[in-house]
Amino acid sequence: MVNGDVVAIMARSGRWIRPQGSRVDAAPPVTAARPPRATVSLPLLGLFAAYLALVAAAGWAVVNLLPDRIAITALGHAVSLGELHRRVLQHGSILVLIVPGVLFAEMVFTGWRGTSLRHLLAVRSPTARSDLAIFALWQTPLMNGLIAVLSLGVTVISGAWLHDRLARLTGVSLSVAALPAAVQVLVFLTVFSFLDYWNHRLDHSRLFWPLHRFHHAAEEFTVLNSVRIHPAAFTSILSATLPAMLFGASPDVIADVNLFVITLRYVIHSRIDSDFGWVGRWIVQSPVHHRLHHVLDMSLPTGHFALMPVWDHLFGTWRPDAGEADQRLVIGVETAYRHGAWVGADIWRDYLDFWKGLRPATRGAAAEQGIV
Incomplete structure (x- = not known):
C-alpha cells in the first residue's frame, strides 16, 4: 500500500522510483510497458494536411511577396535589414511547423489524453x-x-x-x-x-x-x-x-x-x-x-x-x-x-x-x- 505518496514504477526494470520522503510498504506487481502504437483518424490527418498546406502557402508568400532586404530610417539614421527571408522562415518554422509537427506526432502515438497539448492547456x-x-x-x-x-x-x-x-x-x-x-x-x-x-x-x-x-x-x-x-x-x-x-x-x-x-x-x-x-x-x-x-x-x-x-x-x-x-x-x-x-x-x-x-x-x- 502507498500511504498518500505518489510512487512510480520504472517499466521492465523492477526498480521503484519515488520522491524523497515517500514510503512504500508493499510493492504491487511491475507490469511491462507496451511500445506505443500509432493510431490516427482520417479527419485528424486531413486537418493536419490542410494545416501544412497553409504553412506552405505562407512560406511561398514570404519568399515571393516580401523583400529580402529593407532599409529603415529612424532618428536620422538609416538601418538596413538583410536576409529577411531566411530569418523569417527559420524562426517561423519552429513556431508553425516544428512544434505543431511534434505535437501531432505525439497525439498519434499517445492519443489526446497523453499529449503535451492537453497537459499544457487543460491540466495546466x-x-x-x-x-x-x-x-x-x-x-x-x-x-x-x-x-x-x-x-x-x-x-x-x-x-x-x-x-x-x-x-x-x-x-x-x-x-x-x-x-x-x-x-x-x-x-x-x-x-x-x-x-x-x-x-x-x-x-x-x-x-x-x-x-x-x-x-x-x-x-x-x-x-x-x-x-x-x-x-x-x-x-x-x-x-x-x-x-x-x-x-x-x-x-x-x-x-x-x-x-x-x-x-x-x-x-x-x-x-x-x-x-x-x-x-x-x-x-x-x-x-x-x-x-x-x-x-x-x-x-x-x-x-x-x-x-x-x-x-x-x-x-x-x-x-x-x-x-x-x-x-x-x-x-x-x-x-x-x-x-x-x-x-x-x-x-x-x-x-x-x-x-x-x-x-x-x-x-x-x-x-x-x-x-x-
Whole structure:
C-alpha cells in the first residue's frame, strides 16, 4: 500500500522510483510497458494536411511577396535589414511547423489524453505553466536581453565572427564551407554533438548545476520542456559557438543543423514512450532515454547525456542497467521550485546559487596557491 505518496514504477526494470520522503510498504506487481502504437483518424490527418498546406502557402508568400532586404530610417539614421527571408522562415518554422509537427506526432502515438497539448492547456499543472511561460519568453527580445546580461555577453558571441578573427590572426582556416553540403552537415553535426555532450556533462558539474537545475526541475515532460533553459547557461558556448568558430560551415548548413537539433530536443522531451530501437541506442537519443536522464532517483549515476548516444557509449555514460521508463517515472530535482507562470523567482534564485557556488571554489584554488 502507498500511504498518500505518489510512487512510480520504472517499466521492465523492477526498480521503484519515488520522491524523497515517500514510503512504500508493499510493492504491487511491475507490469511491462507496451511500445506505443500509432493510431490516427482520417479527419485528424486531413486537418493536419490542410494545416501544412497553409504553412506552405505562407512560406511561398514570404519568399515571393516580401523583400529580402529593407532599409529603415529612424532618428536620422538609416538601418538596413538583410536576409529577411531566411530569418523569417527559420524562426517561423519552429513556431508553425516544428512544434505543431511534434505535437501531432505525439497525439498519434499517445492519443489526446497523453499529449503535451492537453497537459499544457487543460491540466495546466504548475510545472507545465512554467514551460509555457519560458516558451513565450523565448519568442520575445526580452529573453535575448536576459541571456546577454546574465551570461555577461559570453553566450551571444558569434562563432562565425570568431572564425573570421581567428583566421586573420593565425592565417589558418579549417573552414569546410567549400565542401559538399552533405559533408558539411556530417562534419558540423558530429562536432556539435561531441561538444554538446561535454557541454551537458559540464552542466551536471558542481559549479554549473545550479543553472542547469532549472531545466531538470520540470516534474513532468511536455514538448515545451525543451526550452526550459536558464538564460545564463554559460556552458552553451561550447556547442553553440565553438563548432562554427572552428569549422566555419556555410550559414545554410549551420541553420539546417540547428533546426534538426531543435526538432530533436522537442521530440526527446515529448510524452512519446519509445526508445527508437537501435536508432535510439546509437544514432539519436530517444524520449525514453532522455526521461531516464531526468529521473529524480539518484541511486544510479546520471547517464544518457548525448543527443547522439554513440558518445555515451564511448565515454561510459550509457546506462544499460537503468532499464526503461514511461510517464510514471518520477522526474525532477530535490530542490524546491515555485513553478507556475511566474518563473522570475526561480531563475533569479538559481542565478544567485551559481555565483554563491563559485566562492568556495575560488577561495580553495587561491588557498592552494598561497594567495589567501
